[in-house]
Amino acid sequence: MFNLSFYLYSEHYFYRPLKNCIGRKRGKTHTLTVIVDDAGSGDLLFGVVVGAYREETGEFKYDMIDVKFYQEIFREKEYLQESSRIVSKLVSWFNIKPDEAIHICQGCIFDVAAEELRKVYGEDRVKRVRVVGEAQRLVEIAYLDEIRNLGYEPMAEREEKRGKSFFHMMRWLKENPEMLRFAKTGWPRLKNYHLFKQFHPEQVYTAICSDCGFECEVPFQPRANQPVYCRKCWPAHRNNKKKQKK
Secondary structure, three states: OOOEEEEEEOOEEEEEEHHHHOOOOOOOOOOOEEEEEEEOOOOOEOOEEEEEEEOOOOEEEEEEEOHHHHOOOHHHOHHHHHHHHHHHHHHHHOOOOOOOEEEEEOOHHHHHHHHHHHHHHOOOOEEEEOOOOHHHHHHHHHHHHHHHOOOOOOOOOOOOOHHHHHHHHHHHHHHOHHHHHHEOOOOHHHHHOHHHHHHOOOOOEEEEOOOOOOEEEEOOOOOOOOOOOOOOOHHHHHHHHHHHHO
């Protein structure tokens, strides 16, 4: 393990590995790179960690995209703007040098952030990359620490077992329903699970019943060339369809 010197900055921690801070020769120049990655965007619990890591000095800093961006307003994709805001703040904190490169993860969560960075720092300095190694490890650790603070213990080897990890988190939420406020309940696919149906009320449409002529509500978009029946009239047509099949 690294021997770390910790510093408190804003709401989150960053560190410098001591081995990178000691014994440097004065006057020696280094080509610097800041790497930006995320963790938790595909996980059911909590928000998303966005972290920045300066490879040559070992400095690491992160912030969170609040889980609220993955709840009621998820479809509005405001998390992209929030991601951009956080990335800009983190990169500014590193006080980027004129010749320093910025490598940002290829994930779509950074699409807006990458474009904004290019406007400020130039096309040549900002590159989309597949993040691996220490930067990825530190961002993942930060996310795991955040969800452990909720009282949840992640399953081992969760990176290799994403499907099992999803259901592991969902079982924990079933056992602790008061923690649903920390879940990404705005994901459309969650409407298929009973636990999340309260967050995905069925959309209804107004139509005129083709039999009785009264206004009714149906759970699908009516089409001009197809008949629509209200609750009272539908059973008779359903029975007729069964007879025709026989």
